[in-house]
Amino acid sequence: MLVVHARLPLLVARQAFFKDYRSGKKMMTTINELTNKIICGDAIETMQTIPDKSIDLVVTDPPYDFISKSPVGGGFMLKNNKKHLETINKSFGMSYNPEALLSQLQRVCKKFNAYIFTNKTLLAKYIEFAKVNKYKWEIIVWSKPNPVPINNGHYLIDKEYAVFIKESGAKFNSKCGFEKYFTVFRYSIGVKQTQHPAEKPMKLIRNFIEVSSDKDDLILDCYLGSGTTAIASVQLDRRYIGIDNNNHWCAIATNRVSEAKTTGIIQ
Numbered sequence: 001m002l003v004v005h006a007r008l009p010l011l012v013a014r015q016a017f018f019k020d021y022r023s024g025k026k027m028m029t030t031i032n033e034l035t036n037k038i039i040c041g042d043a044i045e046t047m048q049t050i051p052d053k054s055i056d057l058v059v060t061d062p063p064y065d066f067i068s069k070s071p072v073g074g075g076f077m078l079k080n081n082k083k084h085l086e087t088i089n090k091s092f093g094m095s096y097n098p099e100a101l102l103s104q105l106q107r108v109c110k111k112f113n114a115y116i117f118t119n120k121t122l123l124a125k126y127i128e129f130a131k132v133n134k135y136k137w138e139i140i141v142w143s144k145p146n147p148v149p150i151n152n153g154h155y156l157i158d159k160e161y162a163v164f165i166k167e168s169g170a171k172f173n174s175k176c177g178f179e180k181y182f183t184v185f186r187y188s189i190g191v192k193q194t195q196h197p198a199e200k201p202m203k204l205i206r207n208f209i210e211v212s213s214d215k216d217d218l219i220l221d222c223y224l225g226s227g228t229t230a231i232a233s234v235q236l237d238r239r240y241i242g243i244d245n246n247n248h249w250c251a252i253a254t255n256r257v258s259e260a261k262t263t264g265i266i267q
C-alpha cells in the first residue's frame with residue numbers, strides 16, 4: 001500500500017538513527033532517500049534525519065489550538081462543534097512547539113526561507129525569532145470573504161496568518177507578476193478538495209512557492225495535512241518532502257500527489 005512505501009524512508013532513518021544514537025553519533029539520511037516522499041511521522045523527529053542545509057524553502061502549517069479561547073471561538077464554536085473540535089485537537093496533537101521547529105528549520109534550510117501559518121498569539125514569537133537572527137519577515141493574511149456570520153460582540157473570524165521569514169541571500173523571485181506580491185489574499189472558506197479541516201487554498205501555496213523558489217528546488221512541509229504543499233510543488237516542477245503524523249492524511253496526501261503527477265491538473 002502507498003502509505004507503507006511512504007513510511008519506508010522514516011523506518012530506515014529511524015533504524016540508523018538509533019544505531020548511531022547508541023554509538024553516540026548523530027545520524028542523517030541522504031537527501032535522495034527523503035526527496036519526493038511523504039513520510040508518516042512526527043515533524044521534529046523526522047526532521048532530525050534531514051541533512052543540514054538541504055532545503056530551499058519551507059511552507060508549513062503547524063497545528064495550533066482549534067478550540068479558541070476567544071469569545072467567538074469559545075462561544076459559538078464550542079456550543080455547536082465542541083465534540084468535533086476536541087477530536088481535531090486530539091488527533092492533531094497539541095504539543096506544538098515553535099522553538100523546536102524553528103531550530104530544526106535553521107539547520108535544514110540552505111538559507112532560512114519559510115512561510116509558516118500561525119494563529120495571532122504565536123505571531124510575536126516568530127517575529128522575535130526573525131529579529132534576533134536579523135532575518136526579514138512579513139505577515140501574510142488569508143482573508144475570508146465568507147466567515148461564519150456570528151460575531152457575538154466581537155470581530156468576525158475572517159482571516160488566517162502566515163509569517164514569512166527570510167534570511168539574506170534566500171531566493172525571492174521579483175518578476176512573478178504584480179499580483180503575486182500582495183500580502184493580503186482573498187479566498188473563500190469552503191472551496192476545498194478534501195475533508196481536511198485545515199486545508200489551505202492551493203493558489204495561495206503555489207503563490208508562496210513561485211515567489212520563493214525555482215524549478216527543481218526542494219520544498220519541505222513538515223505538517224503536510226491533505227498534501228497541498230506537495231501537490232503545489234509537483235505542479236510547479238519543484239521537489240518536495242512532506243511529513244505528517246496522521247496515517248489517514250498521509251494516505252490521502254500520497255494519493256493526491258500521485259494523481260497530480262499523472263494528470264498535471266492545476267486548480
Ligand SMILES: C[S@@+](CC[C@H](N)C(=O)[O-])C[C@H]1O[C@@H](n2cnc3c(N)ncnc32)[C@H](O)[C@@H]1O
Pocket residue numbers: 041042043044060061062063064091092093196198199200201222223224225226227228229243244245246249
Ligand atoms: C493545520 S494542518 C495542515 C493542513 C495543510 N496545510 C493542508 O492544506 O491540508 C496540521 C497537520 O499537522 C499534523 N500534525 C500534528 N501534529 C504533528 C506532529 N507532531 N508531527 C507531524 N504532523 C503533525 C496533523 O495531522 C495535521 O494534518
